[in-house]
């Protein structure tokens with residue numbers, strides 16, 4: 280980021296704070312919408328398929344995203360004003376209730392509320408500290424500000440799928456991902472997204488390549504919940520093989536993605552954690568892009 284862009288960023292937050300929070304809110308909702316709109320995500324809800332899900336549809340997700348509007352502006356402001364951890368947590372819990380009201384009780388965006396909520400709070404912290412809005416600074420703020428709180432003060436629900444899988448298999452999940460400042464996104468998935476964009480100028484290809492990378496490396500507790508460690512390792516291998524063969528840079532990549540999609544549906548699997556983190560990756564890309572080049 281150039282110095283003039285940084286000055287602009289500081290100027291904008293002081294002169295037009297509401298416009299800035301609203302813009303961040305729009306970008307986060309757009310990122311969720313982009314994730315939802317990507318076709319042939321294996322096992323996940325897409326515009327033309329409900330994947331391995333029987334209780335939610337594309338419309339359920341649209342309703343859910345509508346219920347999230349305003350939440351990301353609030354979390355960004357909370358970060359900017361140095362709100363305490365309990366305030367951030369209470370807002371997340373409230374937002375989950377709102378989401379469930381909008382979806383008739385279905386969990387569409389629990390992971391996203393948590394992940395993207397904390398990213399927005401970290402963006403607020405960066406703005407307060409006058410730091411450029413880059414993934415590096417945003418992720419570093421997460422670790423500095425909330426790693427200890429996240430690992431010691433977040434009440435863990437022993438009945439959640441994620442916590443049950445942690446108890447049974449010793450895997451880490453959503454909480455550790457945020458507490459570690461989305462290391463895998465900063466160092467692997469976002470660079471992969473940029474690289475694919477640069478090589479192809481194709482948002483769909485960049486999104487699919489990033490999703491496959493996420494599936495290949497993540498201990499996704501949604502996959503483990505439905506298929507155990509055996510299926511986690513199988514789908515990680517499928518995604519790895521796809522990427523090693525060239526991923527979306529191959530001529531017939533769509534046919535291969537559809538084979539993977541069929542495998543997920545046949546085995547009733549769904550990579551919900553990877554979907555959430557694809558939205559995080561897209562959001563970071565949008566934020567870096569907007570604040571580095573547009574201001």
Ligand SMILES: CC(C)(COP(=O)(O)OP(=O)(O)OC[C@H]1O[C@@H](n2cnc3c(N)ncnc32)[C@H](O)[C@@H]1O)[C@@H](O)C(=O)NCCC(=O)NCCS
Nearest residue numbers: 368371390393439440441442452453456498499500551552
């Ligand atoms: C903090 C949360 C995510 C706890 O998650 P938990 O480990 O109990 O697992 P749970 O099965 O409830 O949901 C986790 C969700 O994360 C996503 N996920 C799955 N695996 C992973 C992974 N490896 N990395 C990141 N996300 C993942 C999926 O979407 C999944 O649905 C949340 O569910 C929660 O406790 N909410 C209560 C409100 C709260 O305290 N919020 C914090 C402030 S916003």
Ligand SMILES: Nc1ncnc2c1ncn2[C@@H]1O[C@H](COP(=O)(O)OP(=O)(O)OP(=O)(O)O)[C@@H](O)[C@H]1O
Nearest residue numbers: 315323324386387388389390391501551552554555
């Ligand atoms: N497009 C998507 N399709 C499906 N899940 C998604 C999508 N995007 C994100 N997710 C994430 O996946 C999670 C799905 O949670 P859910 O509890 O339904 O898992 P599940 O494996 O279907 O559980 P259950 O077996 O109880 O139905 C949500 O928390 C959500 O954040």
